[in-house]
Amino acid sequence: MYPPPDSALICIAMTEEQTAPRQFEPLTATYERLRHSTDAQELSEYARRPLPDKSQQAEFSRATALLEAVAGNPHTPLEDRVFLARTMPFPNILVKLSQDGDVEVRRAVAANEDDKNWLVGLLTKDDDPEVRSIALRNPRTSWKMRLEGAQNPLVDAETLDFLADLGTERESGAPQVLSAMVRRAVALNPNTGADTLGRLANDPAPEVVRAARRRLSTQ
Structure with missing residues (x-):
């Protein structure tokens, strides 16, 4: 029996790769890795990744939990932290961002009308006058x-x-x-x-x- 040609070997390898189970990283492991990551490109990719549909409950919960880790990591690029602060409706993510060391991020949280009123209330007492002012103007206050x-x-x-x-x-x-x-x-x-x-x-x-x-x- 003759060995298959190179093209056939390539096809077999691709088929095996497609059918082999992917290595799954547990949520806690991925969370900790992202929380301490210094890879700005990876963190940015996670920050901008579209969320799964809410009907996919497990995937949706995992994605929002990982966004919390990304939001709390100072190595996540500033523009991505501001993006999350402006667009996210999830308290666990916004709480992380409300404690951000960059005032631009806190200002974006203060303006987010998806905030809970207790979170906006905290920002009305922020050290930065503009954060306080923006929070007081938020209808959620x-x-x-x-x-x-x-x-x-x-x-x-x-x-x-x-x-x-x-x-x-x-x-x-x-x-x-x-x-x-x-x-x-x-x-x-x-x-x-x-x-x-x-x-x-x-x-x-x-x-x-x-x-x-x-x-x-x-x-």
Whole structure:
């Protein structure tokens, strides 16, 4: 019996490679490898890889778990961490990114409207003023955090101007009592500008009007 020609050997080898079981790396092993990886190209590839359909539950859960490792690795390229911060709806991934050492990543998390309100609340207390401002403008921010932001003397005039419109010009369906509490706090904040105070002096809530006019009378 003659040996098969080279072309036949190649076909046999390809067939065996296709039918041989692939080596499967357990999730924990892959997670740890990605968490400590310094391979920026591999990390970027994982960050940009489309997620499986949610109907493929096991594959979907594995992919989102691995994205958590990628998000928490500082060797993942900055543009990929920002991409994840802007697009991901998953709390486990966004929590990692909210603790990122680069302020650009935290700003992207603060603007993500898929955030949970407790996560946005944490970012309203970030060391970076712009992160705090972006978080206070996020509609996912709780009224408690908005009130604390309106009372904070470190919050800038532009953000206070935004908060001054809550319940009137913005989010007209907001709870009247809570939104009025925020607007009154804005009126009492020493950083609030004269134009904002002038608007609040004609607010529909009497307690806001009183606070704004009292402030205007001392300027």
